[in-house]
Amino acid sequence: MYPLPEPPTKTSLAEARRDLALHQQSVKALSTKIQSAEDELSRIVEQSRCAIHELEKERAALEDRVALTLAYISPIRRLPHELLRYIFLIDFDEYPCCAWVLSAVCSLWRRLALSMPTLWSKQPLQTPSAYGWNAPGTAFPSTLKSSCERSLFMQP
Structure with a gap:
């Protein structure tokens, strides 16, 4: 100041x-x-x-x-589809519910899994979530119905 x-x-x-x-x-x-x-x-x-x-x-x-x-x-994309189907069937013998998991991997695997009626022919009396795969909103009756349709409808 x-x-x-x-x-x-x-x-x-x-x-x-x-x-x-x-x-x-x-x-x-x-x-x-x-x-x-x-x-x-x-x-x-x-x-x-x-x-x-x-x-x-x-x-x-x-x-x-x-x-x-x-x-x-990715190397797995170079596998022939026949070999992938064979691998799917080997997986099917050990895990009967593998069709749900395999069909959720990618669009190619979904097409292959859906084209294989055998994968959908043997479904356990449990939902896919019992095998470690959570299918939100999937109830047992609709799961069983889908599996039956896929296994019967796609038979040659």
């Missing part, structure tokens, strides 16, 4: 009022600059968020393509 005389005089009060007005104008100007800087920062942050969102979408699309390519070049 400035060294002002005590008690205040008319001249010192006038000088203090001028200083006060100047300081208030400076505070107002600085507040305006701060608000402008904050607004600019908000715009930069919003633009950056949009750019990041677009990059994340691009990354997700590339990750999907990587996953599809990895699945495509």
Whole structure:
């Protein structure tokens, strides 16, 4: 603070009022600059968020393509379908409910499992969840009905 005389005089009060007005104008100007800087920062942050969102979408699309390519070049895809069917039948001997599990792996395995009536011919009197595979919303009667339809309808 400035060294002002005590008690205040008319001249010192006038000088203090001028200083006060100047300081208030400076505070107002600085507040305006701060608000402008904050607004600019908000715009930069919003633009950056949009750019990041677009990059994340691009990354997700590339990750999907990587996953599809990895699945495509997977060694198991090069096995002949006849060999996969043979493996399914070997699995069927040990786990009669394997048709449910095998048909849930991928679309190719589902087509192969559905094309093999034998896999659906011997179903235990338990739901697939009893074998460690949870089929949400699948009740025993509908499970048995599906298995019967698949084993009878698809017989050569």
